[in-house]
Structures are given as C-alpha cells and as structure tokens.
Amino acid sequence: MTDSQKTTRFQPVHVAGIATTQWLPEHHAVVDELVYQAVADALNSASLSRHEVGLTITSSMDVYDGRSISSGLTNSASGGYLRDSYRLESDVGTAIIAAAQAISAGDVDVAVAVGAYNPETAARDAERRAFLEQLSNYAFDAHFARPVAMTAQATYGLHAVWAMEKQGLTLDQLAQLAAREITVASTSARSMRTSVVGPEDVLASPAVSWPLTELMLPAYSTGAAAVVLASPARAARANSRGAVITGLGHGTGSYLETDEWLRDPGASSARAARAAYRGAGIVDAAATIGLVEFTAPTPSLYEPILAALGVDKDLSPASINPSGGAAGNYPGLANGALRLLEVVERLEQGNHRGKSAVVHSVDTITGATVLDSTVLVVEGA
C-alpha cells in the first residue's frame, strides 16, 4: 500500500489522564508496584475506575525487569485482570499508539498505556551503567555486533564521530548544545539535572564514548508513567485532560543492515512523522506545529531528529523541548509518556493556542541503530 493510497484521517482520541511515579536514579520498588501506582493515579485523575478500562498495554522489557515474561507480574497491576491486555517491548510511545488505535477502531472506550523502567540490579554508579550497557549489548545480534561490543553508548559515540568527520560538527558545538538543553531543563520541575552548566562543564564531565561525555547523554531516571485514553464521548464524561491525539506514527530504523543509522539517523522519526501528519490531516507541518517535545539521545542526533519532524526551525526556544527534553529527564521506556505529559500541560496553559503539538520518543536499547520512533500529533481540547 503506497502512502498516497492511505489518506484516511485518524479518529481523534482524548487524553483522559496521565500520571507518573516520582523520577529517581533508582526506585527501591519492584516493577509491578510502579506500574500499579502510575495506573491507579492516572485513572483517579480522570475519575475513571479500573472496571471501565477496555484494554491495557504495558511497555517494559524482560531484560530490564530481570526475569522472563515480566508482563505476567505486571499485568494485574496495569489493570489487566480479566481484561484485554498485552505487553510491548519498546518505548511506551508504541503502547500509547496501540491504545489509541483500539479506541479509534471502536473496540474500546477507555484504554491505558503504561511504561515502566527500573532495571533490576544491585550495582551502583559506574558499575550500574556498565550493567545497562551489557543489557544493551544483548539486544544486538549474537554473531556480528555483540562480539565487537556494540552497545547504545558505542553507537552514540560512533555516530558523533561520523557527524564530526562527515558533516563538520565540532566538539564545541556538541558541548554548547548539551549545555543549552541542560540549562533549560534545570528550571523544569521534573529534571534530574538542576544546575546550570556551560560547555566547559559538559566537556569536563566524565568521558563515556568518544567524543561524548556524560553530560551529553540523557539524564537517566527510573519510574513508571501511565496514560489513560478515551473516546471523545467518554472523555466528556470524565475529568479529562485538555488534549486530544489527532495523529500518530511509528517508525523503526534499519539496524545495521544499512548505513542509515549513521547517514540519516532521523529516518525512522521522519517515517513516523509522515504517518502522524497524514493521519492528522497536516499538509504543512512547519506552518501547523507550534510546540515540539522530542527525544534526542545525544547532541549529534539533535539536529537530524528535529529536522526529521519537519517543524519550523525558527520556532522560539520555548516551543522546542521547553522541558529540556532527554537532557533533563529520560526515564527509559516510560519516556514517551513523560514527553506527552510535558506537552499536555503546556497546551492546557494555553500558550500555543491554535497550533498543534508534536510528541516524539524513541526506544534506545540499541542506541542509534534502530531508534524505534513514535510521533503523536496533539491538540488542545
């Protein structure tokens, strides 16, 4: 089916409730506790009960949860007891999309998407980061990439080097961009980085994967986030949030099968954006989008991914990652819901009246090579 043959407008779905747990470097809680807390709070905020939920979709990964089939543990906590439910292994953005599709399809009136990220390990600090890199390595193929120690951070470093050599990006530019994002994030209530930093601080932070330093990478946190979606009619009878999802798209990168991840790392985001805009009936994204909350795991990926979303590059700083994005808080698989929350709050404040917003998230377990990307078009209700 070619793009031109699919002109169907997506049936809008209302954001009824969103809630998150506290964001911490590590939660001393098992994953089902986090899932339960986020879902219960999200339902309560919308004045909805578990019994009204038609479908729950959990986003988590066994490899983080430290057990096989961790969805068995979290299913009831997510509201899935005697209900339609399943689990996706990617960023919660994919679960939000699946929940929205179920409502748009007419199958259910209320659906829940919940993302949980709290890797099970007793290790701390550098040892913990090394453990997470080991998990990332497992997500690469066993014959070629895994033996040469490919990890998320290794791919980030490789891409940054490629961008410096092939595109003229400089180390100073990387540092300046990281410093700018962290400085914006430092005033955000949900930021894990609360201090203003300069480029020199970024360059002086611990080296991770040349040329990247710790402050050039996302501000990792743990926790869970739940989004309750509802049909517009049902949302009208709930204590719903002031936002509607009018378009959605999903793209998956080429892995190492091509050089796309180096040459055009925004490609999966661009594909997701095209699908989302088509569903939302957006012809000119640059003229329509007034607020963007997107996820760039490194400064070298910032411009390619932002460009992929097709928004106006001259938007004010207050309209592009006003939260500081992943540089302020990146809660792993729960990221897509956090990014949505940041947008919904700003739409409710009325600062972007008449404009649509874009929410973008990625799954980063394989770093820059797959960048499983989701794009939501959100409008104020």
Added chain:
Amino acid sequence: MAYQAVVAGVGITEATSPRKQTHSFVELCQQAAHAALEHAGASPDSLDAIVVGDIDGFEGTVLGAKFQTRQLGLGSDIPVIVVNTGGTTGGNLMQVAARMVRSGTHSRVLCLGGPTFFGAQDLQAAINTNSPMIVEQPLGMGGFHMGAFAASAYQARYDIKLEDFAAVVVADHTKASKNPFAHLRYTVTIDDVVNGTPLSSPLTQPMVCPVSTSACAMLVTSRQSAQTLRTSPALIKAVGTSGDPYLGGGKGDFAAMENLAILARRVYAMADIRDPYNDFDVVEVFAPYAHMQPMQLEALQLCEAGKGIEFIRSAESHRGGSLPVNLSGGPKCTNAGVAGELAPYIYVAWQIMGDAPEEIRVENAQRGLAHGTGGTFFQFENLAVFESTTESR
C-alpha cells in the same frame, strides 16, 4: 472511520525437532513470511508494519525482532512492533494487528511467529525463570510441573483415569498424522501414553507437547485492501484476551478454566455466538498438555463440564464430525513457541479461507474459533472468532 480487519494470507513451515532442523531461525521466519505473502498474492513492499513475538530468555537471544526482521527480505525500514506476553505471545499477535488495521492507520500488517525454543538447551529450566521466585523457582518447577496442578484437580473432580487423558493424546496424534505441517506425525496407543515416562503426576511424557521448530506468519489487512488480493479472506469477527493473577493461587478453581469461560462469554457476545457448538464449524485450541483440551472445550461451552474427553473421543470432534477440533494435531504434536501459539489462529483462518491442506480441510467452513493460552499456570487466555467472507464478496 473504523474498518473491518481480515486475514488475507497465511504461511507455515514444516516442523521438526531443534536437533533435526536444517534451517536457521531467520530462514524459517523468511519462509513463513513469504509463504503468507505468496498465499495472499501480496508483495513485501505493500506491508505497513510487522508484528513479531519474542519471548526473551526462552530464545537464544533477547529482543531478536530488532535485527531478525531486517533479514527477512521485507525491507529494512518496515516498522516493527514487538509483543512479549510469554506463552500467549503468538496468540496476541493478531489481536495487535487487527486493531492497527481496524483503526485505519495501517492497511496490511504481517504477524510473525518464530521458533522460540530453537536455542534453549533446557526448556524447563527456562520456563522456571518466569515462575514466582519465593516458592516455585527454588523448587525447580517447569512448565509441565505447573500444568500438572490442573490435571490433578480435574482428575479428582471428574474421576478421570490416566486412560482418559491418554485418549486425548491418541486423538491428537491421529489428527496430526494427517497434517503435513505437524511435527509428531506418528500415531500412538492408549498403552503407549499410559506407560510413557512419568514427568509430573499424572502427566507422562506422551501427554506433554514436544519441543518443535517451525515458523508461522499471517497477513492481516483491511477488508478493502484484501479486495486486490487473491484469497477469500477470513473476517476477524471478534478478538479478546483475559488475564488471571500472576500467582497460581489466584486462579481459584484449578479444575475449571474460569478465566477462559469469562473471556468466551465476552468474545461470543461480540461475535453474536449464542449456540457455540452449532455456530462453529472448526475449532483449534492451544492445549500443550493432555488435560487442557477437554477443560478448554468445557470452558468454551462446546461440551458440558466433565464431558470434554468424551467429546474428544467421539467422531464428532474429528474430520467429518459435527465440530472438528484441533485437526492440526494441536500443540500436543507441534509446539514451536511463538509459532506454536500463533498456529491455532493460522489453522482456523486457513480453514475459513477454504485453503487449509486438503488432508485436514473442513469443507465449506463458515465460522471458526481460535484459542491461545500461556503463563506459569496458564493464567492468560486469548480468543478469536473468524467468519467467511465468501458469501458477501
């Protein structure tokens, strides 16, 4: 606007044991995917997305879909949705795909189930890792140990003998012997089963599924999109899943499948099924252990409580009977993990499309029921009702 979703193509590979398998995981997936596209008459570049099942820890890798889907000859930029719900993964693939199509965001979605158990050296040890950590894991419990709970309870409730369970196995093997895609294609006797190696009382080895390698794929499309394809698609009339609590104690009655019965009522209502036995022309249930099939048929209202084995013994459940059940031989004779869980959906859709292998075909099947289950104590269930579109095309 919402749309109807149909199954427009299915693909399945021949099955064998991991030891005898000469194709790799990816090769089997390639074969299944392209067989499904070939069946439908669809080209790879017409796909909008692929929904894949992984069960991390049971496979020789984790999150394999991230890279394996790039080696299938379907293009390297197709969006991938990775489902992992353990034993219900395969049965949930179509549930995910159907909603993608029904919402109108996708027109053609390929569901792919691979040979999950290919890399496992000790499958029961792998299954042990998803059981509760405090009691069951240290006891070394695997799949059939947990399955035996229900077998014992069912025996006690209805005075079931070993020979009765053996009759289920005999029926499954008889059916599988005619299915060119089954793994165990030999027939067995009651004595063979009763005198088989004891595994976990009352289950003997012949009462438990084999470890198979094969792959399955299914093309789910909008009804409109299917009009340009060459098959008579099977309408996905109703789908649903239902979950019990994680711990086995939360199941309540081990001698009855209450969760499945609740799900069946919900799905039947969606599909306007009021007389299940007469409304369905063909049924495939996921019953890897001998006691499960009769219990499932009872929960699905296809026979009275305690009468499941009697029904399976009767000619009515065989080809040519009034309600053929598991003509594929079911997972008792072929269980390749995610592929095995997707298989009931594949076989029923295939029957409704009128294209099932001649040896097991139910002529003029108009409506069918597919079932899947999984979990440490089989707490999770899924169902789908398929209907023929032939009359209305």
